[in-house]
Amino acid sequence: xxxxxxxxxxxxxxxxxxxxxxxxxxxxxxxxxxxxxxxxxxxxxxxxxxxxxxxxxxxxxxxxxxxxxxxxxxxxxxxxx
Amino acid sequence: xxxxxxxxxxxxxxxxxxxxxxxxxxxxxxxxxxxxxxxxxxxxxxxxxxxxxxxxxxxxxxxxxxxxxxxxxxxxxxxxxxxxxxxxxxxxxxxxxxxxxxxxxxxxxxxxxxxxxxxxxxxxxxxxxxxxxxxxxxxxxxxxxxxxxxxxxxxxxxxxxxxxxxxxxxxxxxxxxxxxxxxxxxxxxxxxxxxxxxxxxxxxxxxxxxxxxxxxxxxxxxxxxxxxxxxxxxxxxxxxxxxxxxxxxxxxxxxxxxxxxxxxxxxxxxxxxxxxxxxxxxxxxxxxxxxxxxxxxxxxxxxxxxxxxxxxxxxxxxxxxxxxxxxxxxxxxxxxxxxxxxxxxxxxxxxxxxxxxxxxxxxxxxxxxxxxxxxxxxxxxxxxxx
Amino acid sequence: xxxxxxxxxxxxxxxxxxxxxxxxxxxxxxxxxxxxxxxxxxxxxxxxxxxxxxxxxxxxxxxxxxxxxxxxxxxxxxxxxxxxxxxxxxxxxxxxxxxxxxxxxxxxxxxxxxxxxxxxxxxxxxxxxxxxxxxxxxxxxxxxxxxxxxxxxxxxxxxxxxxxxxxxxxxxxxxxxxxxxxxxxxxxxxxxxxxxxxxxxxxxxxxxxxxxxxxxxxxxxxxxxxxxxxxxxxxxxxxxxxxxxxxxxxxxxxxxxxxxxxxxxxxxxxxxxxxxxxxxxxxxxxxxxxxxxxxxxxxxxxxxxxxxxxxxxxxxxxxxxxxxxxxxxxxxxxxxxxxxxxxxxxxxxxxxxx
Numbered sequence: 001x002x003x004x005x006x007x008x009x010x011x012x013x014x015x016x017x018x019x020x021x022x023x024x025x026x027x028x029x030x031x032x033x034x035x036x037x038x039x040x041x042x043x044x045x046x047x048x049x050x051x052x053x054x055x056x057x058x059x060x061x062x063x064x065x066x067x068x069x070x071x072x073x074x075x076x077x078x079x080x081x
Numbered sequence: 082x083x084x085x086x087x088x089x090x091x092x093x094x095x096x097x098x099x100x101x102x103x104x105x106x107x108x109x110x111x112x113x114x115x116x117x118x119x120x121x122x123x124x125x126x127x128x129x130x131x132x133x134x135x136x137x138x139x140x141x142x143x144x145x146x147x148x149x150x151x152x153x154x155x156x157x158x159x160x161x162x163x164x165x166x167x168x169x170x171x172x173x174x175x176x177x178x179x180x181x182x183x184x185x186x187x188x189x190x191x192x193x194x195x196x197x198x199x200x201x202x203x204x205x206x207x208x209x210x211x212x213x214x215x216x217x218x219x220x221x222x223x224x225x226x227x228x229x230x231x232x233x234x235x236x237x238x239x240x241x242x243x244x245x246x247x248x249x250x251x252x253x254x255x256x257x258x259x260x261x262x263x264x265x266x267x268x269x270x271x272x273x274x275x276x277x278x279x280x281x282x283x284x285x286x287x288x289x290x291x292x293x294x295x296x297x298x299x300x301x302x303x304x305x306x307x308x309x310x311x312x313x314x315x316x317x318x319x320x321x322x323x324x325x326x327x328x329x330x331x332x333x334x335x336x337x338x339x340x341x342x343x344x345x346x347x348x349x350x351x352x353x354x355x356x357x358x359x360x361x362x363x364x365x366x367x368x369x370x371x372x373x374x375x376x377x378x379x380x381x382x383x384x385x386x387x388x389x390x391x392x393x394x395x396x397x398x399x400x401x402x403x404x405x406x407x408x409x410x411x412x413x414x415x416x417x418x419x420x421x422x423x424x425x426x427x428x429x430x431x432x433x434x435x436x437x438x439x440x441x442x443x444x445x446x447x448x449x450x451x452x453x454x455x456x457x458x459x460x461x462x463x464x465x466x467x
Numbered sequence: 468x469x470x471x472x473x474x475x476x477x478x479x480x481x482x483x484x485x486x487x488x489x490x491x492x493x494x495x496x497x498x499x500x501x502x503x504x505x506x507x508x509x510x511x512x513x514x515x516x517x518x519x520x521x522x523x524x525x526x527x528x529x530x531x532x533x534x535x536x537x538x539x540x541x542x543x544x545x546x547x548x549x550x551x552x553x554x555x556x557x558x559x560x561x562x563x564x565x566x567x568x569x570x571x572x573x574x575x576x577x578x579x580x581x582x583x584x585x586x587x588x589x590x591x592x593x594x595x596x597x598x599x600x601x602x603x604x605x606x607x608x609x610x611x612x613x614x615x616x617x618x619x620x621x622x623x624x625x626x627x628x629x630x631x632x633x634x635x636x637x638x639x640x641x642x643x644x645x646x647x648x649x650x651x652x653x654x655x656x657x658x659x660x661x662x663x664x665x666x667x668x669x670x671x672x673x674x675x676x677x678x679x680x681x682x683x684x685x686x687x688x689x690x691x692x693x694x695x696x697x698x699x700x701x702x703x704x705x706x707x708x709x710x711x712x713x714x715x716x717x718x719x720x721x722x723x724x725x726x727x728x729x730x731x732x733x734x735x736x737x738x739x740x741x742x743x744x745x746x747x748x749x750x751x752x753x754x755x756x757x758x759x760x761x762x763x764x765x766x767x768x769x770x771x772x773x774x775x776x777x778x779x780x781x782x783x784x785x786x787x788x789x790x791x792x793x794x795x796x797x798x799x800x801x802x803x804x805x806x807x808x809x810x811x812x813x814x815x816x817x818x819x820x821x
Contacts (some may be wrong), residue, residue, distance in 0.1 A: 019343055041392040044299060060289050201778055224781070
């Protein structure tokens with residue numbers, strides 16, 4: 001799975017959870033939750049959704065590793081390998 | 082023949098517009114069935130029925146806007162088996178009370194104060210369920226007059242598309258009305274305590290390791306559960322103030338959900354004390370997205386007996402809530418932050434939660450509130466028991 | 468008191484009556500001045516009832532300070548048209564005595580300004596005797612007095628003191644704001660067993676109007692809607708009535724439909740007519756020439772607020788006289804009371820008419 005493909009899935013998922021945001025405009029190093037104002041409940045829905053779409057399970061202790069778009073993409077790419 | 086009336090979905094609701102009947106005359110209904118959708122300031126609400134029987138007559142038509150308490154349909158009751166009767170009685174009583182209140186005094190008190198409107202305009206607005214705070218006055222000195230209210234009535238009859246656009250604004254107005262009433266009428270007292278969350282979070286972390294992503298728990302379920310358990314010990318905070326404290330047997334916590342476009346929805350999560358932690362998480366997963374989409378059921382909007390507001394991560398540390406009338410208390414949870422913690426003569430760094438209680442001093446005193454906070458704090462030290 | 472056995476003589480000089488008699492118009496109405504309406508009322512009263520007589524300053528030989536009684540002395544003789552000394556307390560007291568003795572006196576006090584000299588007789592005798600005698604003594608006295616501005620007579624001759632009398636329990640207080648009432652109120656007032664005060668208006672004396680040819684006694688318990696409307700109730704009396712009607716006519720061109728109520732009876736007030744009107748229009752403007760504070764409008768405003776508050780769509784407003792002694796110069800005299808344009812402007816403001 002390529003980086004653009006993963007990004008597409010991430011954006012679609014974010015859009016589903018926070019319809020009025022524009023995830024495409026995220027900079028690679030923006031904190032996703034902070035920038036899009038996503039609360040803990042929606043964050044969990046996002047992670048559940050990513051799991052469903054990509055089959056990547058993110059344990060709680062890894063939450064810190066997926067805070068930005070760049071990190072999240074890297075995390076998924078590593079996991080998918 | 083039972084009368085099915087436009088329910089009150091909170092102290093701030095004065096009227097609702099029927100969007101659609103989901104039943105027709107002759108259909109059998111039972112308690113909990115959704116029989117209609119109604120457009121309110123809080124979005125499209127599924128309206129449940131509280132009786133068992135057969136739909137007799139649909140009294141109002143789609144797109145009709147009627148004040149709270151107006152008869153919407155008539156239901157022919159089934160022959161009442163004696164067992165059912167017992168089961169039904171307390172429910173009906175509770176519901177009746179909620180209906181009587183808003184049709185009676187509430188519109189008057191909500192509307193009347195601090196708004197420059199002629200006596201006639203105020204009277205008409207009350208009768209027709211118009212919220213004067215949303216009107217601009219055309220009278221001398223900007224006063225709202227009969228003509229302004231009449232225009233508002235005409236506008237309300239106008240096609241619904243416009244209304245949808247204004248959903249965020251109308252929620253804002255609903256919140257404004259309820260909170261103004263709260264601040265005006267309820268003498269609040271405030272208590273605050275800090276809770277060491279290390280045990281609870283450790284327990285949660287372990288619990289989540291054993292769960293799939295989908296079943297994962299959020300800290301808030303522990304908080305809600307602790308509130309419910311503490312309320313079983315201090316029931317005085319679970320109920321309504323209506324010329325006296327009316328304690329409620331069920332613990333239905335209204336959980337504040339902030340909307341992305343502004344405003345809040347406060348759906349009730351029923352009988353939390355009787356739910357397991359996992360059941361509670363399932364309820365939240367069901368109700369929060371529906372609240373955000375403004376797709377709630379009538380019982381979820383009208384039956385909460387206390388409110389909890391939780392700011393979640395990376396937010397302010399302390400929140401003092403305003404009570405949602407006619408309730409008598411609101412519990413506020415700030416963000417959990419690491420703080421120095423002194424215990425048994427030692428200093429440590431712990432995840433600390435600031436919990437507050439705003440309570441109605443007419444209903445209870447500080448000692449009661451304090452007992453509640455201490456009980457809740459105790460439960461959060463024993464997460465496994467929650 | 469000599470007056471008690473006064474013999475009637477009403478056969479004198481009927482021909483004069485006919486000579487003055489009115490210009491007849493087509494549809495059975497007659498056109499006459501307010502002054503003429505007053506005179507006809509007095510004449511009819513004198514003709515109908517032997518017990519009726521008129522007394523006051525200059526009512527006889529001079530024909531009345533405002534010429535309202537010109538010719539009556541010749542017609543009815545000095546025993547029924549009686550000039551009195553300049554002593555208001557004295558002749559009003561004599562009138563009370565005559566009324567107690569079975570007569571039906573009409574006492575003319577030249578202007579309300581001088582009536583204060585007779586206030587003690589009016590308030591402490593005429594208004595109280597029925598009550599103080601346990602219902603044994605009625606005082607069937609009618610006092611007419613002219614009132615208000617309009618003739619540049621300066622402060623001591625121009626005040627509007629209807630509210631002073633409207634305050635007194637035991638009196639009936641009437642205000643003849645139209646020709647019809649100038650013609651009719653006196654006749655009904657003379658039927659009343661108790662003291663009645665009638666206010667007449669100098670300002671209207673020369674004004675002509677049409678009234679039914681057979682005009683006569685009128686009701687003296689009810690206010691009257693002089694013009695029907697739906698947007699606002701202009702409630703007035705006396706000199707305000709024609710001004711309000713003219714204002715309403717002009718307002719109708721602007722699309723404002725004003726109702727005009729002539730109170731007519733200032734005591735006891737006909738609240739029902741007022742309330743019904745304001746319930747319909749939801750707005751009330753109260754107009755009178757008396758000083759603004761503590762006047763008849765104050766009372767009406769209070770009653771509206773007490774009784775039909777929830778029908779109001781705007782605050783009740785008042786237009787009253789400016790609170791100064793009435794000035795002498797014409798432009799200042801005009802400025803001291805509400806005029807037609809003031810009423811129009813106030814109504815437009817209340818209705819937020821652009």
